[in-house]
Amino acid sequence: MKRQWDATELVEHFTLIPEEVALLENKSEENRLGFAVLLKFFQMEAKFPRTRQEVPKLVVAYIASLLGLSPRLYKQYEWEGRTFERHRAEIREFFGFREFTVLDGEELKAWLCEKVLTYERQQSHLESASYKRLRELKLEPPTPERLERLIRSAVTTTEKKFCTNILGQLSLFSLRKMDALLDTKDGFDDDESHFRQSVFNFLKSDPGRTSLQSIFKEISKLQCIRDLQLPLNLFDLVPPKIVNHYRRRASAETPRELRRHPVSIRYTLVAAFCWQRSQEITDSLVELLVQIIHGINARAERRVDKELLEEFKRVDNKPRLLFEIANASLEHPEELVKDVVFPVVSETMLKAVVKEYKSSSSQYTQRVYTVMRSSYLNHYRRMVPQLLETLEFCSNNDVHRPVISALSLLKRYRDSNQRYYALGEELIIDGVLKNDWKELIVEVDKDGQERINRVNYEICVLTALREKLRSKEIWVVGAKRYCNPESDLPQDFEIHRQDYYQALGQPIEAEAFI
Template identity: 25%
Template sequence: MATRELLSPAQRLQFTEIPDFITTRDIARYYTFSNDELKVIKERRRPHNRLGFAVQLSYLRFPGRVWNLGEIVPESVLFYIASQLKLDPTIITEYSQRDTTRREHLAEIQNNFGFHTFNTSIYKKLSKWLLPFAISSDKGMALVGALIDEMRLRQIIIPAISTVERLAWEVRNRAQKLVCFELTKSLTALQKTALDKLLVVEHDKKVTNLIWLRQPPGQANPRNFLKLVERLEFIRHLNLEEGCLKRIHQNRLLQFTKTGAKSTPAHLSRLDELRRYAILVAFLIEWSTSLVDYAIGMHDKMMGKLFNKSEHQHGDKFQRDGKAINEKVRLYAQVGKALIAARDESNDAYQAIESVLDWEKFISSVAEAEKLARPADFDYLELLDNRYSQLRRYTPKLLEAFEFKATRASLPVIKALEVIKQLNISGGRKVPESADTSFVKPRWLKHVIKGDTIDRHYYEMCALAELRSGLRSGDIWVAGSKQFQDFEDYLLADSAWQSMRSSHTIPVAVATDFTTYIEQRSLELSEQLSLVSSLMAEKKLVDVRIENEMLIITPLTNAVPKEVDEFSRKVHRLLPRIKLTDLLVEVDSWTQFTKHFTHLHSGEQVSDKVVLLSALLADGINLGLTRMADATVGMSFERFSFAGVGKD
């Protein structure tokens, strides 16, 4: 039936035919006979029967089916088989004259070498064997390929490819129903009704709720954050069982999720009920996780913007006052020189000051200096309070909608967030004196603790800043998140591990008992060494020989066609040429990482970023400043030094 076809005609040939360009390595792998096999083959009296018998045995090995009457054997394969029997390969034409002999030989091969004919019993066994694989993937090529490989391994003669396809199709269909059942078995009638409504445009809306839920998150701002949380709470209100996803293989879950993310509501409506609900459940639960990640990511970006703007404002303000500060410094330098000279000459200090400027002007200049002066530990945190209202546009919803958990070291931050959450609910403005402040770093302390009270604004901003840092470091995680989840969630639960150990179902492809494992590997090694030794003795090991008591292995030829090199050069010529420093400057415009490179003594930032980035590049590739200067147009070692990026 056409509906049960999984492969194209070209794909079927891949499984049933010997490749036209089969490698010598594969020929040796599939068509080298052991001494016992050669003994059975040579029991045929006539040369062409020996050769035909050997070809039949070879076809049952690979591709795993019966050699058809009149089928032409690839020349390279035929010559290799004939060389082992020391026969002329052209005599194979004589073997095709009598079909009875072929059938007799086939029966004898089955009896002597353990090949089995495909039947109903084998069909059921393979169906049971393939089911776990089909639960993880529904790709036709993968399913049929797994069946073919298993039949070759079990020495089952592969039937018509249509039979194999039908078996794979039926198992895939059964696996899909099992997966759908696992995803939907806990759904109530109300939940099914709610899922169906997602695909229908309601009278007061322009699009279906499914389309609304799938809208992209947008830029990081409070408005988009609140929209994200609204969609997240809509999904949470459906009360879908999140645990059902853990019972589904990740590959199958990914497929269902992609279908739910891309399919139109009309297409989903046409699917059968079981599959439609399964797709929606998988997509909605996975999408809710993504929404959590998007929302926390937005918070991180908005906090970063908040600090960056305050820092820039702080820098701009200092730069605007720079001229006036410089004038005052120069003035007081002159006053200082006058005072030093007056002391050395035993003159009056007041007259020395008045020799520089009038006393009244001196008094006013001191007042002006007080206005221009910054605290000894001044930074941009003092400007954050002006942006507190921006945080309040979304942070109450952040604390309300998400559950934060932490390691023991970060528990004070969680307690502080809970205090702020309770203040949001009650409408209180004053932080309780008993509130935990152990998370407040010294830099924040003077802003948070003011006398005997705790500043509400700075307490909240400090807690949110520490939340951001904790999320980045992994010390704090978010319930329902994938990107910001607890590290322990990545690991196998101890109960599950103990269950696997006791039931001997550890999902690895080797024996988990060391003694059994080492015995199996030793046996395999001995078998392979024996095979290699026999092939070496008969000079049949491909690309390997012994000369002067030395093992010589022919180097592998380049598998990449020469045309690819020319194609690569053409593609390379299409790419725009750009200097590495220009690329780094562009990256710096996104990240602002060069602001952290300050002069060792003065603390000032480097004014010429190109010079700084050239120096970093020189150090990163071990080129050195001198050689980088020699290799760069317009650059010199002196420029590096003047820019403050020399040896210091």
Template identity: 20%
Template sequence: MRVPDLGTGDPAGPGDVVERVAHARAAARRETFDRLAHEFTETRCAALDGLLVTDPEVRTTRLRWLATGPVEASPAAVKAEVAKLEFLRALGADSLDLSVLPAERRRFLATVGRRLTAQARERRDPQRRYPILLTLLAQSATDVLDEVVQLFDQAISARESKAERKMRDALAERGKAGEDRQALLDDLLTILTDTGIPDDQIGGLIRGERIGWPRLRSAVAQAAPRLPRDHGHLAALDGSYGYLRQFTPQVLDTVRFGGGTVATDLLAAVEILRELNATGARRVPDDAPTGFVPTRWRGYLDTAAKSGNTSAYRHYWELCTLLALRDGLHTGDVFVPGSRRYSDPAAYLLTPNKWADQRAEFCRLVGKPTDPARALADATDELGAALGELEEVLAAGDGPVRLDDDGDLVISPLTAEDVPAEATALKAELTEMLPFAPIVSLLIELDKRTGYLDCFTHAGAKQTRTPELKRNLIAVVISNSTNLGLTRMADACGISYDVLAWTAEWYVREETLRAANLAIIDYHGKLPLTPVFGTGTLSSSDGQRFPTRGKSVTARALSRYFANEGLSTYTHVTDQHTTYGTKIIVATKREAHYVLDEILGNATDIPIAEHATDTHGVTLVNFGLFDLLGLQLSPRIRDLGKITLYRTGSRAQVQAEFPHTGPLLTRKLNTDLIAEHYDDLLRLAGSLKFGHATASLLVGKLSASGRQNALAAALKEYGALRRTIYAARYLADPTYRRKISRQLNKGESLHALKRDLLYAHEGTVRARHLEHV
């Protein structure tokens, strides 16, 4: 947007600066309105004003109704979000094009609009009110569409999980019921395999004294039909057919799906199902596609078709269609036009033209050749060197990493590090010397040194800061970090709840929290003691789970960790004990999808070059992407001796060169696939490096993709190569293993601190929406 000329004269006084800032803000408001003036027709303005009026149908303003998210993935919640989507489309929100405004301006208008009360929005003059409302409307169209698809996904997945548990219970009962039949089989085999019993006496022994007719008849009565290939999973899900029918027709009628050639049959099936729902027809057409149905479920359709049971066929075909649609959304084979979270995967990548301009710069930044032959040759040399180091260790045969008599890899755990007695005594002495510091005093002192409280700026760009603002901010920060909540904090500190709530609403948000953390990180990096802990180039990430109370679409049930439900935080910390990123994630989601997010989105000056995780942060996709981005992924993998290792040459060639290590390399890499898609792999990494896409979105889709996705398959092959190189080096160097373990322990120490700090309500998170956590 245009910036007014403020002149280049003498230095201005405080009054002049304030006046110029006010003039610039007024000019920005006029410019915003002028660029959107074509949207502000009489009808559109009336509709925007209507958003601020209490609607009897929803018993609140439509704007508040749109902003109130669901708290559970139920049929009622899905239909409520579908109703919002239909309302927005009736206003034309899905077709609004606000690209005439910079993204930062749109973000600012939406931030202000969400925090203003209905009365405050209504009091704003039209030049300010209508751009704010229009931005909120356009953003709501995307957000609600994403919410509908996410709830659809979550509700189907929850029912599938319930069906899987039901199937396992049925299998367990079947196993118990079959114990008598198994005992009978054992007795029969004993008789049949006894060569001392003549053939003409076997029948008499079975029907007579050794087993007897009653036992045989009982076994026949207990006979159970043979299980289908999926052990009854889809049959168990059929019990939820009526539940799913409460909302799936509305979703299919409202949301439009797209996809590539891989999803052709599936999309055709979705259209047929949409037509069946619209007409009320029950019979699935004979030519309805079934090519997308997995082999393990085809038997259900074949059996229903042969028996002429059209109702059963409709159930199973519809369930297969819905599950395949859900899976297609996960992999990216199916996308939703207009969505942000489920958009076309091609939109996440740099266009070929832009990539051609940025390829050389990207390869220079990450140190990768543009020629696939050279890249593979370099990687092959690395693999040979790493295998050579491991060969020396295995040839010795007496170290912590060795081969047993059967040729299996044995990896002994690292011994505990010895802490000198002098260090223990010094630690105790220093602990005694440390004074007790109330957390408020600590935060005040920290602000004097870092100025982090100045990073909490007003969402509406308000410049005036009252003398009490820092006091209020400290109270809000303490209430959030200790899980105390604003109500109890108001009772404890004497500051009214309204003041704390207003401060939290307008000053405490993700971008200001990140800015405050950056100020602290910058100060910490300049302390003389900081380099003692590490270079700052190594970091690690790990998840920590917290229980939740109440319904929330973010919380999930995990009986291993929670009595009811909970969520996870995923935190990144450097070897200098600097926390540079934390994200709230769904507890059942793979942590590996989020490893790269904070590293690539790192706004600090921390030069991360190597990153450690535990097993949960590891996938072949991550191994490949880390290397393509010029980074080293260094995980501590559980059961490392059991993972598949790869070779580039023939089995005989590798075993001849590496007699001890060669037999461990059980699979051969598809280097031709890597070479064929090498430029696409670089473009994928470049899209992440230059901020064109979010890593967690791409990693999740690529990890879920099957063999049909050639790019994902090539990336996994490349990741298998990088994982083999890493595993060989990791196993050959105990010092390296200890370094990774030491770094992961720093993350565990941070988890212990958070558990102690989040003490209120027994550490149970009570926020019902992700943005409030």
């Protein structure tokens, strides 16, 4: 692929310095032009063009103008033979480069395995890194075909070592469970769509629309993966990009195709898929929980707003009263309220309106809460025991631990049918309940004693949990998006800081980055 140059770049990069002009002495016109083109191309690309057409015509024309020659002479330059090889040798010597040897190939392969393939598997990035490395070592690159073979060999070596290491960490129990995931006997496999779906394909499926059924479906997926009993730290020290590379490969293949791989590659693909899928499903469960809690509240507010609007429309004289007050105020904007408004609407009536509004305002929260309670109790409450059993919530800040403690209380009562919490039970109020919600959780039992209603308290705790999850003040074990904020950086970042910066293509020095 030809590189495109504009006029500014031509002037900046293709000007001949005296040392370069000296190299052109005692050469025929066509050799001078051909040599100059090779020289400047090598200076820019750290390699020679493979064909005459690889050099843009604009570059040839510009260099010819610098030498006072016709660009047509470039076609007369011999692209092979002893003269051509001698010119290449002179240019390599001028820039301090040397030819690529077999030993250099082995060293490049070892460097790729140690420094690049640890963090990257994309072919284009590997090629770019290889050319950059050869330029630093002042080595003329091999042919693209040979470089591709070296990269492919390095990838194979690294993958074999990586997959063997992963396989060595897996127990025989985990291996058998993974075989069961890929087992399609009496199940769905490839194009035989009339059979039931395999477990592996079930794990690939999306959660679907936000609903209680979606939560139960995702919980069952997560339990399937946890049943594999993969080591907790299996991929902790592996860059996420590498894990994602193997996960994408596994996602794109059917169970039959996965079974055809060598043992170490097969189990590494499945393990990487299940590892990342576990994180995604955990995030999905948290997201569904957040959306459902928000949806319960939003739907309750919309319903109450609609009811209040209809009630307002049924009240007589309020629109007329508002009109008269507004009209009188506009006609006498600078006069006192008592001289303008009171003749239209008495002070007693205005006090009654204010009192009614304040009363309805406090009742608004109660009405919304009543609707929320009904929706939660009759439908969504079934999700709480499963979620508390499946997800582990944590916090790094003592300020937010009251919500964690409240969740532990909910978990202890998960199998209880009691309407109220037991007398003497320590309930977490501060840091969990909103100020105007405290009176909503208290009820008086038949003996006239104040008790804490479990359903009401659960709604308050889940509402507080949603807010803390969205700000990451509370995080979830095994999640990716909702993970521990302290784990956002790779665990070995400080040890391999330079390697990570190199993988990102960024300088490690702050001044250079700025």
